[in-house]
Amino acid sequence: QSVLTQPPSVSGAPGQRVTISCTGSSSNLGARYDVHWYQQLPGTAPKILISGNSNRPSGVPDRFSGSKSGTSASLAITGLQAEDEADYYCQSYDSSLSGYIFGTGTKVTVL
Amino acid sequence: EEQLVQTGGGLIQPGGSLRLSCAASGLSVSNNYMTWVRQAPGKGLEWVSVIYSVGTTYYADSVKGRFIISRDNSKNTLNLQMNSLRPEDTAVYYCARGPHITMVQGVTRNYGMDVWGQGTTVTVSS
Numbered sequence: 001q002s003v004l005t006q007p008p009s010v011s012g013a014p015g016q017r018v019t020i021s022c023t024g025s026s027s028n029l030g031a032r033y034d035v036h037w038y039q040q041l042p043g044t045a046p047k048i049l050i051s052g053n054s055n056r057p058s059g060v061p062d063r064f065s066g067s068k069s070g071t072s073a074s075l076a077i078t079g080l081q082a083e084d085e086a087d088y089y090c091q092s093y094d095s096s097l098s099g100y101i102f103g104t105g106t107k108v109t110v111l
Numbered sequence: 112e113e114q115l116v117q118t119g120g121g122l123i124q125p126g127g128s129l130r131l132s133c134a135a136s137g138l139s140v141s142n143n144y145m146t147w148v149r150q151a152p153g154k155g156l157e158w159v160s161v162i163y164s165v166g167t168t169y170y171a172d173s174v175k176g177r178f179i180i181s182r183d184n185s186k187n188t189l190n191l192q193m194n195s196l197r198p199e200d201t202a203v204y205y206c207a208r209g210p211h212i213t214m215v216q217g218v219t220r221n222y223g224m225d226v227w228g229q230g231t232t233v234t235v236s237s
Contacts, residue, residue, distance in 0.1 A: 036210075036223030038156075045205055045230050046148075046156065051223040089156050091223065093210075099169055100146065100210070105155040 003028060004090050004103035011109040012080045020106045022073040022090035028101060030071040033093040037066055037075045040087045049088070050075060077108070085110045113137035113226045115189075115206050120231035127196050127235075133189040133206030133228050141184045146209050146224055147191050149202035149233075159204070160191065174200075196235045203230045 005023045012018040022035060029035055037050040048057055050066035053073065063084075065076045077084055090103035119131035131147075133140075147159040160170045160180040168180050179192040189206050209224030 034221045034223075036221075038224070040156075045227040046224075047227070048223050048225045051225065052221045055220075055222075057222070057225065087155075091156075091158075097172075099171055100158040100161065102148075102156040102158060 003094055003097070003101050004092060006088075006090060006103040006106045008104070009107045009109065011111055013111045014080055014082065016080050017076060017078045018080060018108065019077075020075045020088055020090075020108070022075070022103050024071050024073075024092065026071065027096040028071075028092045028094040029068065029073060031095055033095075035066070035068050035073040036091045037064075038089045038091060040089065042086070046089065080108075080110055082110050084108055113208070115208070115226055115228035117204075117206055117228040117231045120204065120233050122234045122236065123196055124237050125197060125235055128192070128194045129196060129233060131191040131193070131204055131206075131231060131233070133191075135187045135189065135208075138208060138226065140182045140187055140189050143208050144210055144212065145180075145182065145189045146207045147180060147189075148205045148207060148224070149200075150205070150230075151199075151202045154202075157202075162189070193233070196233075198235050201233060201235045203232050205230045 010018045034052045038046040039049045040046045053068040054066045088106045094101045114136045116134045146161045162180045177195045181190045206228040207224040208226040211222040211225045
């Protein structure tokens with residue numbers, strides 16, 4: 001059961017900026033647990049995109065950025081490219097569930 | 112290179128059992144937190160289970176009492192024993208290292224689930 005809510009879809013033209021929100025609660029994001037973001041291309045395993053709220057692993061373009069404030073987090077993609085078309089998930093830990101949680105997922109479409 | 116290679120999976124009847132394995136190279140399963148995540152057809156990611164480096168295990172409520180996570184340190188392999196399988200367990204199962212937490216100059220860093228297996232399909236159907 002997802003307790004992190006994301007918009008089902010976002011879209012933008014090439015070169016535009018899009019943002020994906022991730023809304024949680026006081027038992028996860030609000031409890032200062034880190035949020036991470038994953039990109040999942042069709043038919044492939046998820047790949048870490050942003051770790052520890054805002055850190056980009058080596059090899060991830062700087063077009064991707066993350067932030068967190070209170071019970072919400074967001075992923076921004078600037079200079080949208082065709083290869084960014086994928087599903088994106090936020091992920092954190094929930095103390096009331098004593099387990100890890102994923103967001104509901106957002107499909108990014110490049111127009 | 113850090114890599115996870117999964118084996119197991121397949122078609123199984125409801126009530127049956129199946130064992131998934133995840134062989135690691137370039138990293139130690141015993142020194143890391145290791146996780147199983149699944150994805151039902153057309154659905155999002157769902158966390159299934161974690162085993163911490165000290166051996167403590169946790170499960171999602173949906174699989175508690177039916178699934179068992181374990182590791183074989185001699186083979187550097189992570190396992191998931193799935194019992195009493197139900198149709199709703201049908202999914203692609205992924206193993207992953209994570210959360211990957213380290214201490215760097217006295218500061219704790221959380222790198223998330225940073226290495227993933229290729230996934231293996233489990234279909235529960237009669």
